[in-house]
Amino acid sequence: MTSDQKTDELPKSKCKQELLALHDSLEVLGGKWKLQILVYLTNRKDQENNFTRIKRGIDGISAKMLVKELRDLETNLLITRVVQNSKPQTVTYSITEYGQNVLPVTNTLLNWGLVHREKIKKTLG
Amino acid sequence: MTSDQKTDELPKSKCKQELLALHDSLEVLGGKWKLQILVYLTNRKDQENNFTRIKRGIDGISAKMLVKELRDLETNLLITRVVQNSKPQTVTYSITEYGQNVLPVTNTLLNWGLVHREKIKKTLG
DNA sequence: AATGTTGGTAACCTAGAGTTAACCAATAGC
């Protein structure tokens, strides 16, 4: 599997590999809402998270975007969508076991957010 | 500092706090290029990273975006910009010590990218 | 004088992210 035959096809540098992996991640998790949705579902794992509840819980998201982002997350196996047969039909969304792999990402990211907010306060205040 | 006086101003829930911190992070680090630039500068910490070199190292980025993103990162104290007085003037960029705090983020994110790529391969292949 | 390199800047354009508002069927309560 080691392919250093052609002189100009070096084994991809660590840097290039990392940039590629990063690119992959951003394609699936990038944008304004996906990580927020995953954080929301993680925080309320013990409860039934139906569409309206999630919409109310995540500040500023529109129905259109919420639908779209939930579909994307489902496609990528990060959440499940289950239609309940209740009086007014409800649909519950949950983070999958596989989706929990994203938690280290959201955690480091939100921790950095806290640190950075402090830094800015100190620098400007 | 505990503010549970008004009945409808509950102490902000853990969930809301996390969503807010996440939002902060995404404002500074979000988008297509910033994390890539930080990863690039981290990988080549030992070398002189001038504008042209970075542009060549990060696939697909345009001069316009590179300038803009470098400025943003500088504003947020994550990188430094130093003009060298060399024959054709060069400008070198480096990650700051503070900027290194972002590395856990890029690392978890790019690791997830590797994991996810495998997952997709298994699922589809 | 022409050409190439450095690190940009300015103008224009587009795709897609995202918003708003109206609307839908199904079921329930008044």
Added chain:
DNA sequence: GCTATTGGTTAACTCTAGGTTACCAACATT
């Protein structure tokens, strides 16, 4: 019959991140 709630869908629109192209000064090489 009217209204509300559920989980959406659709059209029409705005807005901005990002891409493309052309251009700039300064200096070096030919």
